[in-house]
Amino acid sequence: MVDVDVRALTQPVGIMRIMAAILTCMCFSVAATAGYSSSSYWAWCMFTWCFCFFFTCLIVILEFTTVSAKVPFAWDDFTAAFAMLACLMCLIVSIIYPTFFTCKSCHRAIGASVVSWVCFAIYAGEVVLTRLHPRGETSGFLSTVPGIMKMLETFIACLIFVSLERGQYTGNSGLQWCVAVYSLCFIVSIIIILLTLGQLTSFFPLSFDKLVIVYNILAAVMYTTAMVIWPLYSFDKNKTRPSGCGHFCPWDKLVVVTFMTIFNFIVYTLDTIYSIRLVFCTTSQ
Structure with a gap:
């Protein structure tokens, strides 16, 4: 039986995850409408935003439905590791995308770049919260x-x-x-x-x-x-x-x-x- 844990959405980490999911969705949506590029760097940027969006939504859903308590691995270790990885990926993308794909008249590309930096800040905040206020076991390998x-x-x-x-x-x-x-x-x-x-x-x-x-x-x-x-x-x-x-x-x-x-x-x-x-x-x- 699957229960519902509303605290997963109302606690600070949960709120930051919801914001990160919304903003990463905005990033790849705005970047996609700004124009397609055959460059591998453009593909990497789109992959990063989609990857972060998918796994952030997955983490929120699993914690909200309490399925996360039944997974066969250290859940807190996984979420902390993902936050660090997403933070690093968003940092690199926030540097690559404006460097190669923005110009003075590229308003959508500039908007995607700004939102990407906000995503990086949110994931960095999640890393700080999970490292300073651990909710469970902290001996996991990835942490x-x-x-x-x-x-x-x-x-x-x-x-x-x-x-x-x-x-x-x-x-x-x-x-x-x-x-x-x-x-x-x-x-x-x-x-x-x-x-x-x-x-x-x-x-x-x-x-x-x-x-x-x-x-x-x-x-x-x-x-x-x-x-x-x-x-x-x-x-x-x-x-x-x-x-x-x-x-x-x-x-x-x-x-x-x-x-x-x-x-x-x-x-x-x-x-x-x-x-x-x-x-x-x-x-x-």
Whole structure:
């Protein structure tokens, strides 16, 4: 039997979620009417707003109907992690969309940009409320430092995929290796998040935490190679930005992939160091 919990809609977090759902719906609706673009950055912006709208509405509905109490994973951990992810995604979109898709006469695009910044502020407020005033268990994986780093690793990988163009790496084995690194690390990180969120790690015959440490070390090493190979081969023939390059210059995307590769290498390295300290140093004490 499904009960109804009105507090899910009237408490501050619930009100902020309803506002976020309304505003993200406004963002992708206004942006869609402002004009279509074939750019992968436009698709990413639309995906972000739709993604945040869908999961925010889902969270509100599940909490209102109290179905959230029956899910087979840590619900408060999931909602806190989603708020942090949505906050980060809205921040990036609020920078990308006005940079590439607004102009002085683009009133709808400007409106979508402003509303997107408001969405970021609302999700940031939800993060503050859930972190300062936890309502349930706070020991969930996604709310811990390793969990946050895993989400950050997958998010940066998504930005890399959005910036990649097929013609940039086809025919070059070095760049293809870099794309393989991005893809493999992304897939494994997603699997780790899902296994931990579903509380399936206890079924592994070996220590799951130590397996994650081994993976983090391998991922950091793989990203080290990509950090060297990608700029070496991608800028081999175009060391400077072409003078006639347009608004969506492929050279700019190469720069974005380069910096995102460096950032993800740093995150994987920090994740490795923290995981080793957490597993071995804390256990020894």
